[in-house]
Structure formats: structure tokens, C-alpha cells
Amino acid sequence: MTDFSFDTLQVHAGAEPDPATGARQVPIYQTTAYVFKDADHAARLFNLQEVGYIYSRLTNPTISALASRIAALEGGAGAVCCSSGHAAQIMALFPLMGPGLNIVASTRLYGGTITQFGLTMKRFGWGCTFVDFDDTAAIEAAVDENTRAIFCESISNPGGYITDLDAVAKVADKLGLPLIVDNTLASPYLCRPIEHGATLVVHSTTKYLTGNGTVMGGAIVDSGKFDWSASDKFPSLSAPEPAYHGLKFHEALGPMAYTFHSIAIGLRDLGMTMNPQAAHYTLMGIETLSLRMEKHVANAKAVAEWLEKDPRIDYVTWAGLPSSPWHDRVAKICPKGAGALFTVAVKGGYDACVKLVDNLKLFSHVANLGDARSLIIHPASTTHRQLSEEQQVAAGAAPGVVRLSIGIEDVADLIADLDQALTAATA
Structure with missing residues (x-):
């Protein structure tokens, strides 16, 4: 097969x-x-x-x-x-794993994973060191005789950062992990x-x-x-x-x-x-996975490009944008597209983000992603709330950003909904 x-x-x-x-x-x-x-x-x-x-x-x-x-x-x-x-x-x-052993993990992870690895696993006697995985030397330096695995996300939640898996794998191979x-x-x-x-x-x-x-x-x-x-x-x-x-x-x-x-x-x-x-x-x-992912990515591209040009937005983190520092990794790691999840920094910071969420009509405000429906959440007040502001920033979930999970609806409707909500949020 x-x-x-x-x-x-x-x-x-x-x-x-x-x-x-x-x-x-x-x-x-x-x-x-x-x-x-x-x-x-x-x-x-x-x-x-x-x-x-x-x-x-x-x-x-x-x-x-x-x-x-x-x-x-x-x-x-x-x-x-x-x-x-x-x-x-x-x-x-x-x-x-076992008591006294540890893993080395990326700082760019879902907030719940950071909590699971950084706090909950301690109850098993397992440890975790978080490292910026763009710095492969730092990954290697964080490994000790008790390290048993290296962990990352291919595309990170919430920022849509793409990990250079080939470079990280070379470190893991060298260390026998x-x-x-x-x-x-x-x-x-x-x-x-x-x-x-x-x-x-x-x-x-x-x-x-x-x-x-x-x-x-x-x-x-x-x-x-x-x-x-x-x-x-x-x-x-x-x-x-x-x-x-x-x-x-x-x-x-x-x-x-x-x-x-x-x-x-x-x-x-x-x-x-x-x-x-x-x-x-x-x-x-799964029977329709490829069909859905193609539509997710196409919609994400259109929404991200529109948002990046909007004066009410500070920046957009979708790696498919040429302005993204991780854009060159798309062709190598994710050749069919940079995914459909990314963050958007709204001018006006935390308060504007909350207003944006509250004024959207088509986007659903939920703690989920990857749905056929378009979803939004403010990570700093929800999924990453348990982290310090320093950890939030490192994870790509700063207080002034919202996370979008772009669905498979008509993209013109999605952009219109974001437009009206941004008007209300930044008035």
C-alpha cells in the first residue's frame, strides 16, 4: 500500500x-x-x-x-x-524516560505543552530545558548525560514558525538521541x-x-x-x-x-x-485531508497578505510571506505550503486584541485549531495565560497578538469579517 x-x-x-x-x-x-x-x-x-x-x-x-x-x-x-x-x-x-532524566525542547511550543513539559513532568521526575531551536549550538549545549530526547514542532503554535528539522536532526544524530x-x-x-x-x-x-x-x-x-x-x-x-x-x-x-x-x-x-x-x-x-489542506493554505495566504498591508496591523507571522524570517524554510520543510495558523499583532495591543475577538462574527472564538471553520483566540489571555510575559514572547504569543486558524470558507467573507472587526477594535 x-x-x-x-x-x-x-x-x-x-x-x-x-x-x-x-x-x-x-x-x-x-x-x-x-x-x-x-x-x-x-x-x-x-x-x-x-x-x-x-x-x-x-x-x-x-x-x-x-x-x-x-x-x-x-x-x-x-x-x-x-x-x-x-x-x-x-x-x-x-x-x-525515567526519574532524573530530561529532554531538550524548543521554546516555540504550544502553551499547554510548555506547561506539561516544564511543570507537570516534574511530578514524574522528568526534566525539560527549553532552547531557541534556531541556535543549534544551544541545543547541543543543553544536552547532558541524562538527556533522552529532543522535541520540537514542525510548524509552531501559535506563531506559525517553521523549524529547520534537518539542522536539528543533525544535532540529534550526532548526540545519539x-x-x-x-x-x-x-x-x-x-x-x-x-x-x-x-x-x-x-x-x-x-x-x-x-x-x-x-x-x-x-x-x-x-x-x-x-x-x-x-x-x-x-x-x-x-x-x-x-x-x-x-x-x-x-x-x-x-x-x-x-x-x-x-x-x-x-x-x-x-x-x-x-x-x-x-x-x-x-x-x-483523513479521507479529505489533502483537499482541505490545499484550501486552508490558499485561504491563509490571501488573509495573511491582506492583513500585512493593513495599516491597523503591526505584523503577521505567516511563514509563507516573503517578509517572514522563516520564509526560506517553506520550500524545504513544508513544500506544499506554510500551514494555516499564524499570529497577527494588532495596533493597540492587548485591549485591541480583545476587542477584535469580541467583534468578529464569522470567526469562532475557541481554544482549538485545524477546524474547517476559521477560528481566533488571544493566546496571552487564554492558551498561554499561565506563562510569564517573557515565555509568551518566546513562544510567539505576546500580549498584543491574536492567533488565527484559517478555515475553508470563502476567503472574501473571512477578509470582510476581519475588516469590520478591526475597524471596531482600533477605532
Whole structure:
């Protein structure tokens, strides 16, 4: 199936006609457990000697179809789906981390991720150092003997900054560390981080993959290319696993070691399970991913160009604009477009931003992105409110900016709505 084009894979990957009924669309397997053929069959499943279904906290046919489709679109060896994007981040780190260990992460991240990494992970005994990823020397300097991963976003939330994944991957390779890339804002249609050296790719499937703001979900895709046994840093994958009679995941399962560990250990013990109905909605959303992303990007381009010329605006951060300091990365990292999420600095600062949000009629004021509908939020008072002003600025969420997620409506209507709201906000 991987020999087909993206547009074909987004419809067909991971899906076969249901063997029991012939149903063409992937059914919603709304069941908690599965009948074993006999005692030996059950034992083989539990010993990881045979692939199959045991209990839906671990695997489910609907969710497995979604995982296979996302893996195919990202060019990965395997994938695991879970309950949310935040769950995916913890799931991604779980096989790598332990008390006293740390990661190095970009300063340009979603505010909730900064809080999760900077504060919540401390409760697990995990640490995080935040670094400007434009400075690869600073990334390397932040790594110490206890560092186990490097983390960034392909396109950052909220500013639409594009990370030079190739440069960061070179640092990760040099240091023998996995590079984890959150590809939520780009989707695999605009960016395939594995092709730029990423080890793992995470998604909030809630966003562009589903595309309609209906269900939560997350995914972790493994490239299958990292040598987990090259050092003693990753014992969960390279050393004997007591829960499976001393099985060494990487030795036994090779490129699929991380994926199987995330199911057999991660989902088993953390329980961050996606529900089958959410998987079904996301499968249907992915079928139109390329069509939607093309429209998202085209609309974002028109809106960003219009806003940049407007005297009521200080600046626009969309990387597709020639004025963007990251414009030269678009062709290399996101050749099909710079995404559809960016920030806009409104003259009048914080107060003008709040008035703009309150006066829009077509844009929805919500804490979400990647919807077919156009969305707006003021990060400094919402998604990034828990950060200091210095952190807000570093993350691209300064008090005087709003974040736009451009949808697939008629772009003339979007511009007209912004025009009238800006008039009210800057009067």
C-alpha cells in the first residue's frame, strides 16, 4: 500500500473490506474484549508471539486501521493512537524516560505543552530545558548525560514558525538521541518529518487530521530507524522486560519495537486509549485531508497578505510571506505550503486584541485549531495565560497578538469579517 500516492493512501491505507460483512467503510468495533480461539491462542497473544486483539485498552480494529493509515501517510514503520495530543506526548516519552532524566525542547511550543513539559513532568521526575531551536549550538549545549530526547514542532503554535528539522536532526544524530516532532499543524500533507530525520512524530489528531472539531485524539508514529540498542540509554527497549519474561523489544521486534512497546506497556499501564468512534470520525476526516489542506493554505495566504498591508496591523507571522524570517524554510520543510495558523499583532495591543475577538462574527472564538471553520483566540489571555510575559514572547504569543486558524470558507467573507472587526477594535 505504501507504493501509492498520498491522495490514495489517505482514502485506502489501513482499510480493507470487513471480512465478516463486506462493509467498505471501516466499521466502529464498539467492543471491550475479543473471544480467543482457544487457550493456546490467548497465551500467544499475551506473550506477543502473535498479533491480534485482546482488550480494547490495548488494540481495537477501528483504532488499528487509523494507526496504520497515519503511519502510511507519515512514512513510518508503525503508529499508536491514544486519547489526545497531550496523551501522545507523554506516551511518546514514556519508553525513553525515567526519574532524573530530561529532554531538550524548543521554546516555540504550544502553551499547554510548555506547561506539561516544564511543570507537570516534574511530578514524574522528568526534566525539560527549553532552547531557541534556531541556535543549534544551544541545543547541543543543553544536552547532558541524562538527556533522552529532543522535541520540537514542525510548524509552531501559535506563531506559525517553521523549524529547520534537518539542522536539528543533525544535532540529534550526532548526540545519539531521538528527535520527536509534533507535526499537528502541518499534517503529513504539508510536512513529513521522518524524511527530515525525525525519529518519532506526534499528532493531536483532534486538529487537521480529523478536521471538523468533533473528537479528541492523539497519535505517535515511529520511523523504525533509530537504533535503541546502540547505547544503554533506553533500557525499556533494549534490556530484558520483566513483564514479558525477559523479552528484549528491540532485539526481538526490530523496527516495530517502539510501536509494540507503546501498545504492550504504554497503553496497558497508562490507559490513554482512544475510543473507536473517535477513530472512525478521524478516518473519515483523513479521507479529505489533502483537499482541505490545499484550501486552508490558499485561504491563509490571501488573509495573511491582506492583513500585512493593513495599516491597523503591526505584523503577521505567516511563514509563507516573503517578509517572514522563516520564509526560506517553506520550500524545504513544508513544500506544499506554510500551514494555516499564524499570529497577527494588532495596533493597540492587548485591549485591541480583545476587542477584535469580541467583534468578529464569522470567526469562532475557541481554544482549538485545524477546524474547517476559521477560528481566533488571544493566546496571552487564554492558551498561554499561565506563562510569564517573557515565555509568551518566546513562544510567539505576546500580549498584543491574536492567533488565527484559517478555515475553508470563502476567503472574501473571512477578509470582510476581519475588516469590520478591526475597524471596531482600533477605532
